[in-house]
Amino acid sequence: MLRFSALLLALLLPTMVNASSVRLKDLVEFDGVRGNDLVGYGLVVGLNGTGDGLRNSPFTEEMMVNILERLGVNVGGEEFRPKNVAAVLVTAALPAFSRTGSKVDVTVSAIGDAKSLLGGTLIMTPLNAADGDVYVVAQGTVIAGGIAAEGEAARVVHGVPTAGIVPAGGRVEREVDFEFSQLSSLRMALRTPDFTTAEKIELAINSTLGRSVALMLDAGTVELDVDATGLRSAAHVLSRIENIVIEPERRARVVVDQRSGTIVMDENVRISRVAVAQGNLTLTIEEAPVVVQPNPFSEGETVVVPRTAAAIDEEPGIGLAEISPGTTLKDVISGLNALGVTPLDMIDILKSIKAAGALHAEFIVQ
Template sequence: MMLRFMLVALMAFAFPVFASSVRLKDLVEFDGVRGNDLVGYGLVVGLNGTGDGLRNSPFTEEMMVNILERLGVNVGGEQFRPKNVAAVLVTSTLPAFSRAGGKVDVTVSAIGDAKSLMGGTLIMTPLNAADGDVYVVAQGTVIAGGVAAEGDAARVVHGVPTAGIVPAGGRVEREVQFEFSQLSSIRMALRTPDFSTAEKIERAINSVLGARVALMLDAGTVELDIDATGLRSPAHVLSRIENIIVEPERRARVVIDQRSGTIVMDENVRISRVAVAQGNLTLTIEEAPIVVQPNPFSDGETVVVPRTTAAINEEIGTGLAEVPPGATLKDVVSGLNALGVSPMDMIDILKSIKAAGALHAEFIVQ
């Protein structure tokens, strides 16, 4: 069944695949238009006995005492041993052009020995950026990503109950100072650098705007002259060009996931003239000990006589399968299918073809 599925999946790629057109905004990142990473340290309370063991996580007790004292509760000298509190690291990303009062999602992860954050509430936690300033304050109910059940002698965990999210739990308190409207030029970084794709982007932008305002700097960068466009602001320029349709070029790739036996081939994969043969050796060892009993009323002992059966079986393949020079993806698939090999054997064959220098594509093994 697995082989049949694999052959169908590969044959699906064997049919002609027409190059697809993509919007410019899906091909590039605009210089300066990016998010900023935030991190903070806080407490999750209200857990159902699944919080940190304070003997093993003294920092949780220290932070809890500090918070209570700021709220006017004097807990000096008291012994705290609650199990409904957990210390967490809170992370988030401040999107580009976020304004004060806006909300963002935050991720909460336990750093102590808490067993689960399900049902807990994150109390007010400031989130700092790399410059040390507070940009977001987070608070809210944690939605954990797993479930745990525990009895007297066993415990079952599904997913990761010690991590979760607080949807829209962070409120933006400070804006990132970035004068986007004052830019005189913007660089566009290609997500997949390629000289041909960069040149196509340059030609497409100049054609739409009717002037030579875009210039390819290298395989991964195209610079846009904002002043030469004659439009009112950089925002107007980007709104005009971000939906331009470009047909990107792609490098020939073969991607293999050894864990699942998945093989993905690009339509541009080519193979030089090569012959492939495939066969397997199967080693079988079977232990079948025999218990020998003494004769009735004799003075003997019961003994175990070991018996081992070993055999080596060689599967007879289909011989050599030849792939002609300049073979396309369809030829490659047909040649491999002719051998009747399994997905794992197919991976080994592709590795060998690459090692022989006959596979002309980027080979990626995950």
């Protein structure tokens, strides 16, 4: 319990002493500055007998036939069952402002019954965006994220050998049609909407540029008039304001993980005066059947007589303890630690305090 208390204080006291200041670029998303998701369907070849079983994955055979025919190889009517080919889905994210010829990483995942993609090569695969157009073409050696080995009667797998990446395996063939420099206004979307934080952003931008160009529209949006800044383009405006340091406001939160017993509290968490009693019940049931046999050379039969021992043990617990109202996070931690319970019991106590209306914070259970 003492170790838990010391760790919690070590993590949170620096936050209480120094207010956290964050750059504007880490608080908002700029309108138009975003990536695009891509997806494609392709083949990985060169596997060491760990590819798809074509009887179970007929789509692999169909695609292989189409590729060979495009290369001038007529395989019509032929029956082939190679084990070194696997059908895969290929995904990638096209970064903002990607230009023709630049490269991106792609992720490859088997969709058939292939056992491993280790050592395979992804054949030229077009990747489409939501609009159906091809933006990237991917090809290259697959680096799988696991390993598999098997013998006659056993198989061992470590990691996920049926998925991998092709570093810089996608080449951009088409650019997103978007002229960022032509924007006359720009909207900034807060990652965590908050009216106070949005107002701080508005004031900080106007103060930095020396004129009223930013306007808070709501808790999650701040609009910037690019033309009114007097700078050459929207890109010049962002380069001037994206490193502005702002102290964001946060809602009070308590996040708990019941599996590991982890508790994380925000510095704004407050607890009203409340009394807490906590104890544990232990129920023990023990079966000890006894075999009873008749005397030698006598009439009778062997029977099993059940015997059960049941007991309920109640631990003393903490009795009824008072938690004084906390004005700071340190006061809250001190009051909770005074209960002298384990982190898992602390989670149950926090739930009950929240249900009683004495915990003034958003309670999140993971």
